[in-house]
Amino acid sequence: MSPLKQAVRPDSLTPGKEAELFERTVPRGLVHRSAVSEVLLTGLRPSGRDKYHIGAQWARGHCYYGPVAGRWHDPMLLGESIRQAGLLLAHEALGIPLDHRFLTQSTSFEMTEKGARLAGAPADIVLCVKLRDIRCRGAYVSSFALDVLAHRGGELMGRGQAASDCVGPAVYRRLRGARAEARPSYTLIRAVQPELVGRLSEFDVVLGRSEVEDAEGLGDVHLLRVDASHPVLFDHPVDHVPGMLLLEAARQAALAALGLPRGLLVGCEATFERYVEFDSPCLVSAGKPTTDAEGRRTLTVQFHQSGSVAATCEVSILDGENTPDTPGGPA
Numbered sequence: 001m002s003p004l005k006q007a008v009r010p011d012s013l014t015p016g017k018e019a020e021l022f023e024r025t026v027p028r029g030l031v032h033r034s035a036v037s038e039v040l041l042t043g044l045r046p047s048g049r050d051k052y053h054i055g056a057q058w059a060r061g062h063c064y065y066g067p068v069a070g071r072w073h074d075p076m077l078l079g080e081s082i083r084q085a086g087l088l089l090a091h092e093a094l095g096i097p098l099d100h101r102f103l104t105q106s107t108s109f110e111m112t113e114k115g116a117r118l119a120g121a122p123a124d125i126v127l128c129v130k131l132r133d134i135r136c137r138g139a140y141v142s143s144f145a146l147d148v149l150a151h152r153g154g155e156l157m158g159r160g161q162a163a164s165d166c167v168g169p170a171v172y173r174r175l176r177g178a179r180a181e182a183r184p185s186y187t188l189i190r191a192v193q194p195e196l197v198g199r200l201s202e203f204d205v206v207l208g209r210s211e212v213e214d215a216e217g218l219g220d221v222h223l224l225r226v227d228a229s230h231p232v233l234f235d236h237p238v239d240h241v242p243g244m245l246l247l248e249a250a251r252q253a254a255l256a257a258l259g260l261p262r263g264l265l266v267g268c269e270a271t272f273e274r275y276v277e278f279d280s281p282c283l284v285s286a287g288k289p290t291t292d293a294e295g296r297r298t299l300t301v302q303f304h305q306s307g308s309v310a311a312t313c314e315v316s317i318l319d320g321e322n323t324p325d326t327p328g329g330p331a
Helices: 076-092 169-181 243-258
Strands: 041-048 051-058 101-111 123-137 140-152 155-167 220-224 264-272 282-286 297-305 308-318
Touching: 041 076, 051 076, 076 101, 076 123, 076 140, 076 155, 076 243, 076 264, 101 243, 155 169, 220 243, 243 264, 243 282, 243 297, 243 308
Parallel strands: none
Antiparallel strands: 041 051, 051 123, 101 155, 101 264, 123 140, 140 155, 220 282, 264 308, 282 297, 297 308
16 A cells, blocks of 8 residues: 555535535444444435535544543544445445345455544534445346545545445345344354453453464464453444444554554455354454655454455554644644
């Protein structure tokens, strides 16, 4: 992942012009959330062919994606905003029925340190979204992708993308077979120490201790820890490990491997080969990091299950302890 580059600000993104995008949350069903409190999106407006402006508001505090080192919004909020934007447009713009299921192939986001800064009010984010690679099978869209530019105060502060397949209920049942009704075990493995992965409570830790040795060539290794009672990571019943839990596990694995529990996530790029299932252990391995001229430390985290790699995530972290304060905060 390369550092985020500035882009020309769209003429429509002028201060005050997007205010109507932040009046209320969108219906929770359109972003596949049970709790209204977990809906980040607040408005939708077409802006051209297959182009849309979507409002997202990030509170100064969140029960899970809370402030990082007391200075930044959690950039994972951008990842969740992109996830919700894809679902919203799938139903509202592409006409995909609410009972269809989505199989995410890839997702990524990157964010500037300045854009993540906490201020004296919630962050109003405008997502400029372009739909692409729209394919149909029969009457419905079967796959699509989206590119996202995120603006705060009219300035570019992040970008991302996502690509998904979508199938109807009957096809999904055939694909999943007996696992279509799978639910996680309520027997939890022992968590790593929360302070090693930027968390205050063991309840929020998604990595467990592993007996696997580095001699197997996997690098720093943990077990994926899945707690189905978590109200954010398991907002509603699912038959596989949620993608956002995997992104969080990749972040926690990177923080632990780097020894930077207060580090700021500034980039995340994930590809999913298949679902991570509930019925067998999943190993989370972090590779060797590289450091660029701007101090971003990047490493690859892999999820190993049943003898193969189920997902891969490249994570970039800034050292939160050695990042200077920016006078005036975000624009």
